[in-house]
Amino acid sequence: MSELLRMENITKVFPGVKALDGVSLTVKAGTVHALMGENGAGKSTLMKCLFGIYRPDAGRIRLDGKDVEFRSTKEALDGGVAMVHQELSQAMRLSVMDNMFLGRIPLVWRHLPFVSEMELYKRTREVLDELGMDIDPRAPISSLSVSKRQMIEIAKAVSYRARIIVLDEPTSSLNEAEAEKLFGIIELLRSRGCGIIYISHKMDEIFRIADEITVMRDGRYITTRPKYDITMDEIIRLMVGRTLEERYPEKSNELGEELFSVENLSSESAGLSEISLSLHRGEILGIAGLDGSGRTETLECIFGLRRHGGILRVEGRVRDIRSPRAAIGAHIAFISEERRQNGIFPVLSVQENTVISSLKKFNTGPLLSSSRMRAATMDGIKKLRIKTPSEKARIKNLSGGNQQKVILSRWLLTEPEVLLLDEPTRGIDVGAKYEIYKLIIGLAEEGRGIILVSSEMGELLGLCDRIAVLSDGTLSGILTREEATQEKIMRLASGEKV
Amino acid sequence: MNIFKRGISSIKERTLEKGRRIRDGARSFIEADTGEKIKRATSFALDNAMYIIILLAIVIIAIMRPRFLSAASIINIISLTAAKLPIALGVGGAIVLSGTDISAGRAVGLTACITASLLQSTGYSGKMFPALGTLPIPLVILIILAVGAVIGLVNGFFVAKFKLHPFIVTLSTQLILFGAVLLYLQIGGNGGQTLSGLAPSYTSFISGALFTVAGIPVPRYVLYSVLITLAVWVIWNKTTLGKNMFAVGSNEDAARVSGVNVFMTVVLVFMLAGMLYATSGFIEGARIGSIASYTGLNYESDAIAACVIGGVSFVGGTGKISGIVIGVLLLQIIFVGLNFLSVDQNMLYIIKGLIILLACAVDMRKYLKRA
């Protein structure tokens, strides 16, 4: 197999941080190359250097034996390098075909600025058919599920005839069936001689599809090995610099009296009907379901972000929750799946991001006490082991996992009884995941109730005391920890009764 | 006392930290190779372009026209800055919310008209309300603040309730306010005339001498402006409203999810802005000596420019009071300085435009760099 891409000694310095320190990566044609490392290890930065978003301070990039230096994503795309980002940035109001051909829309005649809709449709259709995707090219992006939107990004990469395709956490928002489909497409691309750089934290996936594995840690290159020459434990050890005994921490939470319940929750806008759940003190209640089954929407209703019908009770009292403020008043906290959209305040500091939901606590008379806010922030940084240069750093300069921890820290300050966690470990590395699991269990042990939405079956099985399964906006069953298996959950999720 | 001590020690700490940073920066700069040096020097120059320009400008102007640094000239610049500051502080809040407020100038105009009409001397023949006498100044201040707050309430309500872009909302209120000014000037047979004959107690309250430096009086409104700035600094940095304002400006959805009352925050920020315009309107009458329908016209453009130059970004969620003060000061230094250099007036407009453009580009550069 011939060498397709070689990145040599790439170094990238940001103010105060050396994000990459002489990292090298070689990808052969017709292989899937897994790039692994904890959050903040520099994987995304390395890929952004390749893709022309950042310009490396040192090092060189060779593509097909030629030195290249992309100055923009457009140049990278034209040069045969495509990237599917972890957090999708698409023009939501535009159609599938517009998104796919954005920046190179076919014209009726190349000297006239008129778009050929027909040509656009035809070419989009071709690419989608080629990949076996059943999506209408004219549908607006906003009408599609996250997984479909991701497929379209991949289709876009294919349509550029890219030789190198970078997939950054492609399955983080996909369910198992969708992930299967993705692997099929990856297989197809590999057989065509593409080089695929695959970034993921999911070990089972890596061992299924990768040919070679490169591990990074703290902005440095650690090793590259063929898949058959390395074990899962070894990878984890190399990634975190220590061994992890188990993937899920020991559970010792005990269930108490009923803390929270919802009766006949319905919402027209979210397509939910008559969902009833109850949550006990110290309990971790999982919510499983396919994409679009209404998991996130259920949490949004409980948190007052959506209009809804039904009766909510917290600690036995009926609560009318119509806004997040009312929910917070009822000691409910919500960590959303869309961190960037409604989680972080990107340009504000870690401190401001931490204290925003509990400013009342820091009032001394009419004024806020900076020292107490700082103390609370530092406390959170220490407790949750948040990696940040200081409490004054802008949160957008932190890695995804650390941003998530800041948000968790924010909610812990509100002293919640009920925590609604929507994919809390999405896009977070193994080491940090374990910490977050421990934290979740710790919260349950303190007698709080936790509702956990997750697409990762292992996570639900490993953490939850009970698992409620949604299917098409209705509750199709609740399984106890003892009865729950992957297969049962899948059957309930697809609407079968058990 | 304790707060003081803590304040001083925190300032000390910050100064030390800054010193350390500069030292570290200098050391690593010296150690870098030539190419790197040039790259970093240009980057430094671009990041601090506004300050470098202003420093250069001051030095050049002072060399060519030594009078530029005379007491009279410096007091002139300080007075001008003090007069423009409250408006800029108000607009600054709206920009932090990632909006803007173009009704500022007309709001100043209306409140200035009301102030002047209520504070005309009793004997003045053209008095708008002859029966009213001259109202006590504190009462007028309260009335004016209430008017400003109502203007802000209207702006904020439409922005927050109907999710309209502040530009559209304030464009509308700008027109409405101008209409109100014209109507107001017709009251009591005034017939659209300029309002003047202001009570001496009022003019001396605003432009009387606070103290004199080298025989040049410093007007009282400089002090008021300083107090207002301090108050706004406290609101921005030490209150829930301030923190919520930055949160809403940075990410409105996240603010909502975090339990911030977005509606109230937006309304209060605009009300605060309205009250700041009102204080400006209050000062304006005595400062200029008369108030007409054009009073306040286009004040918002200078205020917006000052905010942008001072680093209050249209991206939302960023901005500092100190930046706004510097922005207003820089604009005044440049305008006065260019007049000292006898630069053609026509060129002044062009230079003003270029400065704003440059400031915005430099500002955006900070965002592009780490995007």
Added chain:
Amino acid sequence: MRLLKAISFIILFALTLTLFSSCGGGGDGEVSVFYFTYSDTYISGVKGAMDAALRREGIAYHNYDANGNQSTQTEQIDTAIAKGSRLLIVNIVDTGSDDAAKTIVEKARAAGIPLIFFNRSVSESVVKSYDKCCFVGTDYEMAGVMQGELIGRYLLDNYSRYDINGDGKISYVMFKGQQGNLEAEARTRYAVSEANKLLTAAGKSALSFYDRSNSNGYLVDQDGMWSNAAANNYMKTILSAYSEGGGNMVELVIANNDEMALGAIAALNEAGYNKTGGRTIPVFGIDATEAARARIDSGAMAGTIKQDGVGMSETIVKIARNLIDGRVALEGIDSESTVGDWRVNIPYSAYTKEG
């Protein structure tokens, strides 16, 4: 990023260039001239003449544009005084009250600098309150009076021709430059009243405002800028509702200045009037700007009142020379046009096609 650097450097370069290139005049002891607005055609004409006269006299000067805002002008005067100006020549913005002028007089007095107000009127008491102050301008009521007389004579010359619908009355529209401006008020009032005097003396009925429901008897530039555009917009709106066919066509247009008159003519032209060969609605302005004179010569405009901008500039510069050389302000000025020791009146004259 490279592009941004390039742009930044270009802007920096441009700024430095203007800084250096503009350092001609002397700092101390220059004469400061403050104009109400550069946007006004008549004022920029005066400015051109004044610049030439000052340069000829070898007097260093610097111009300021208040852009129609008294606050701006007052601030500029502060700056000029701080800069060390030796003489202030002020075309004041706010003519609606004395206070703005008083403020300026106080500033000049405090600095001990002589002060010449020009063009836009300042009341006698204010000018007289400071011994180093004088006023050069026109008897502001005269412009309106002369315009009224010109209109009266013009109409009587061929009354039936201008009375388009033959109802025995001339319907007119009046464009006012600014609300609350003394000159605008006077022009608006006297142009109509003086014309009516002549008409009624000749047995004709008085002028009637085209829109009965408008009790003001004028349309005003809402922005107070005496602008071409404002009059043009009004005129277009009028022409869309009033026409010869409807028997209610506007038969006379009076404007406070030439700019507004020209705006009205542009609208009339669009509607097919005031072109060679077609029907011409008489339009009157004031100022006698270049453009207006050209229109009068071609027949598109009926007449204007000439305010002698060049003469005014010459007089101001003469006074400036006197003050600089330490002589009495009005020494050597034609005594016919002086009022006491505080005022010089620049005479008006009518300008029509006949001359």
